Amino acid sequence: MSAFDDIRDYVAIPRVLSLKLSPDGSRLISVVQALEPDGKSYGTALWAIPVDGEPYRLTRSAKGESAAVFTDAGDVLFTSARPDPTVKDAADEVPALWLLPRAGGEARQIATRPGGIGAARTAGDVVVFASDVLDGEEATEDERRKARKDAGISAILHEGYPVRYWDHDLGPARTRLFAGRLGADRLEDVRELTPDAGEALRDTTFELTPDGSTVIASWRRYLPGGDNRTDLVAIDVATGERRTLLTDEAHDFGGPIAVSPDGTRVACARERITSVDVSVRVELWIADLATGEGRAYAPGLFPTDVAWAPDSSALYLVADHQGRRPVFRVPLAGEHTRLTADDAAYLGVNASADGTYVYALRSNIALAPAPARIDVATGEIADLPSPAPRPEVPGTLTEISATADDGATVRGWLVLPEGASADSPAPFLLWIHGGPVASWNDWQWRWQSWIMAQRGYAVLMPDPCLSTGYGQEMIDRGWGDWGPRTQADLDAIVDVALARDDIDNERVAAMGGSFGGYMANWLAGHTDRYQAIVTHAALWNLDQFAGTTDSSLYWQREFGEPGSERYDRLSPHLAIGKITTPMLVIHGDKDYRVPIGESLRLWWDLQRSDVESKFLYFPDENHWILKPGNVIAWYETVLAFLAQHVLGEEWKRPDSVA
Structure with missing residues (x-):
């Protein structure tokens, strides 16, 4: 039996x-997510992974644990909403900061805040953490929060943009940074570092210098007309004094952020401000912490994760590349080189203190994430024992490519089910990735092609224009030309896949989520090639979307002011009269990136046009579908819809949505 036979087994x-390496290099620590006993939700726990031994569980609580980091002494800091066992009738509604001693024993709560504690960083005995704070007197914040709750007030008065982010409302509290020192039992001398931050620390990324003296953080500046820029600032831990380290009206600076072990440099991502004529570009930027002078490194590679070598002479950079996500070594002097030569995608890089190894999570389309050790001298890769054994996939992974009409190469991964052959060709499913600036190169817990392969489908996962890992020109090709250019790329590689004798070119379907859903909608109105189309969290009416998404500014930069030419040329809804392909529309009501109004409008347009269609609606889900029961309902409904229209089976309403 495969873990992909029953979706309940899969979830x-x-x-x-995640993965963090201890200062002495003896063990890694990971946050592991697992299904709760009731099967209705996921919980988290911390696991230790000795570099020369077997993993073992460190924590266990109903509320779970996350955001684990090591102190210099080897203790573990983490956040959890578990109740404090030393306090009678302790409240447990928001995450607090906990310390788990290196020598063993019970974890103890060392800091709390009325608005909870998010990410934390530590160096020496200094700890800096983020917390959401209501404006006003700190001493009365608990009372004011309680009064608001007791009065049944959920209203938020906004005086600027944005007001939402992905799946949560912004406000009324605002993010602040706090600093303290590790004491015998508690975090001592806790003080606020950023009382004047306003909205500047929304979704901030921050790091602490190795001596604990300075916080390096992303800092958002709000401009007229709903615009903003993100700078990098340095905040003195002792005084709270802040200076702008990196600022540029043509670029944003942000995560990933890493400070060199010698405390002299900072590495971060520099992202170009886009416009109708200027495409997105993200590059590794390294700057001097004293002067702010810096430059770009490793051109063409979009940084996903970074870690410094222990001697501060180089960085280890993770970036998409040709359908993989290798680790690169980027020296301060000289050219970058690829460290890992396999087909894997890496994340969570950690360099050992002796410079011998890099540790990271290793995965690919057919390989679930697990810890690995990379020899810096040879590039040799060794998988380590994992807290979560990898499932065996039911099929094979093949790489294919095609030449598009403009001469560009379009490549992708083809998942083939067991038994696919010329005598028994597999039905075909095109799965279009989201983003659109992204790549199919990693294991997907959410978009799981092996569930489809277990049921006999060949799944094509292509990287068309706008995909990362193929140079800036691949992004430039599709900038401001989403539908037509992307469809031409997809058509080219689908032609190659359907020409194979182990794929049935008469039983074909397409699906996608987010930008992939936009393209699914686009294909529905511009081709009759597919017998069924599944569209998830999809853009439909671009003018409507651009004003209701949580980040209107980002899309306006590419599409122009509302009413501009691109909205009419690229909006899928204008082709509603040409749609004849049966469609399954899926959306979560808590999706703020692509608001539910997109699918509500699509659903009505399909209904009034008598297009055969169904609408799978999740009142309590966001851009993704995350709750185990809802994941089951999602896959069972998609599979039933495809079985009806691609396999020719009678429609059977899944029990999960009965």
Whole structure:
């Protein structure tokens, strides 16, 4: 039996989410997500992974644990909403900061805040953490929060943009940074570092210099007309004094951020401000911490993760590349080189203090994430024992490519089910990635092609224009030309896939989410090639979307002012009269990136046009579908819809949505 036979078995597979290396290099720590006993939600726990031994569980609580980091002494700091066992009738509604001693024993709560504690960083005995704070007197914040709750007030008065982010409302509290020192039992001398931040620390990324003296953080500046820029600032931990380290009206600076071990440099991502004629470009930027002078490194590679070598002479950079996500070594002097030569995607890079190894999570389309050790001298890769054993996939992974009409190469991954052959060709499913600035190169817990392969489908996962890992020109090709240019790329590689004798070119379907959903909608109105189309969290009416998404500014930069030419040329809804392909529309009501109004409008347009269609609606989900029961309902409904229209089976309403 495969873990992909029953979707209930699939959602129960534990998942390794993160990786941190201890200062002495003896063990790694990971946050592992697993299904709760009631099967209705996921919980998290911390696991230790000795570099020369077997993993073992460190924590266990109903509220779970996350955001784990090591102190210099080897203790573990983490956040959890678990109740404090030393306080009678302790409240447990918001995450607090906990310390788990290196020598063992019970974790103890060392800091709390009325608005909870988010990410934390530590160096020496200094700890800096983020917390959401209501404006006003700190001493009365608990009372004011309680009064608001007791009065049943949920209203938020906004005086600027934005007001939402992905799946949560912004405000009324605002993010602040706090600093303290590790004491015998508690975090001592806790003080606010950024009382004047306003909205500048929304979704901030921050790091602490190795001596604990300075916080390096992203800092958002709000401009007229709803515009903003993100700078990098340096905040003195002792005084709270802040200076702007990196600022540029043509670029944003942000995560990933890493400070060199010698405390002299900072590495971060520099992202170009886009416009109708200027495409997105993200590059690795390294700057001097004293002067702010810096430059770009490793041109053409969009940084996903970074870690400094222990001697501060180079960085290890993770970036998309040709359908993989390798680790690159980027020296301060000289050219960058690729460290890992396999087909894997890496994340969570950690360099050992002796410079011998890099540790990271290793995965690919057919390989679930697990810890690995990379020899810096040879590039040799060794998988380490994992807290979550990898499931065996039911099929094979093949790489294919095609030449588009403009001469560009379009490549992708083809998942083939067991038994696919010329005598038994597999039905075909095109799965278009989101983003659009992204790549199919990693294991997907959410968009799982192996569930489809277990049921006999060949799944094509292509990287058309706008995909990362193929140079800036691949992004430039599709900038401001989403539908037509992307469809031409997809058509080219689908032609190659359907020409194979182990794929049935008469039983074909397409699906996608987010930008992939936009393209699914676009294909529905511009081709009759597919017998069924599944569209998830999809853009439909671009003018409507651009004003209701949580980040209107970002899309306006590419499409222009509302009413501009691109809205009419690229909006899928204008082709509603040409749609004849049966469509399954899926959306979560808590999706603020692509608001539910897109699918509500699409659903009505399909209904009034008598297009055969169904609408799978999740009142309590966001851009993704995350709750185990809803994941089951999602896959069962998609599979039933495809079975009806691609396999020719009678429609059977899944029990999960009965």
